[in-house]
Amino acid sequence: MNSTLTVSWRSVQLLRILVSGIFLVAGLNHLIEIEKTVSRIEAAQFKGFAAIFGNLELLVILSGIAMLIAGFSFMIGFKTRWAAIVLLAILIPISITIQVGQITTLGPLFKNIAIAGGLLFFILNDIKTIKKQKL
Template sequence: MLKSNKIEVSQLSIVLLRMMLSLIFIVASLNHLFQLEKTVGRIESAKFGMIGNLMGPPEVAVITSGIIMLIAGLALLIGFKTKLAAIALIIVLIPITLTIQIGQVSSLGPLFKNVAILGGLLIFALNNFSKQKS
């Protein structure tokens, strides 16, 4: 039988984490949607850019991921369907990380930034932070 360990977490810390985490996806989505050629160029020049081509033309992947990041990022920002938003962002973040960040041996910072972001998203994907009265 699994024993549930409960911890106390400040509601304010959860709200701040959710809002701060959402911003990177909102900004990235705007880059995907308004700087399409530049983003496609990053995929094509990436060591593992072929991963980006598995879903079809890179332009389609960039536009699709941009739309998902914008919608899910805004949902995360305002606290709407946070679990679903976090899962959608995880699904988008993994192929982006595999395509762009893996293989950049000269600079591992962006890779571990994405790992940290993934950790933040997992907090929302694996927990229920519905509004509760104290």
């Protein structure tokens, strides 16, 4: 069955801009507060999962840079699908390391799940085919 869905171009732009905001802020925080971010990872119940990927300080720096670059690209709509893939690839290990271990506070975990849903929208849909509509 082939289904089509018509959505407002403005709603797609707005979703992209709003979802990118958390990555821009988090990326900047990773680079400004490296030690604080590393300490938060070290205090996490599943810190061993993050350690699989290497040196925590280097991971924080690299993820901060990647979140800023991919977040900005996502925000402006440049290589949107690839930016969403990169952001999701960063979001998943962060969610497992930090939020899953804090099972008593489910809000942050479900926030990340909602963000992942927004990213999946752009990964799974060909945004180029959405026609610009005047409101």
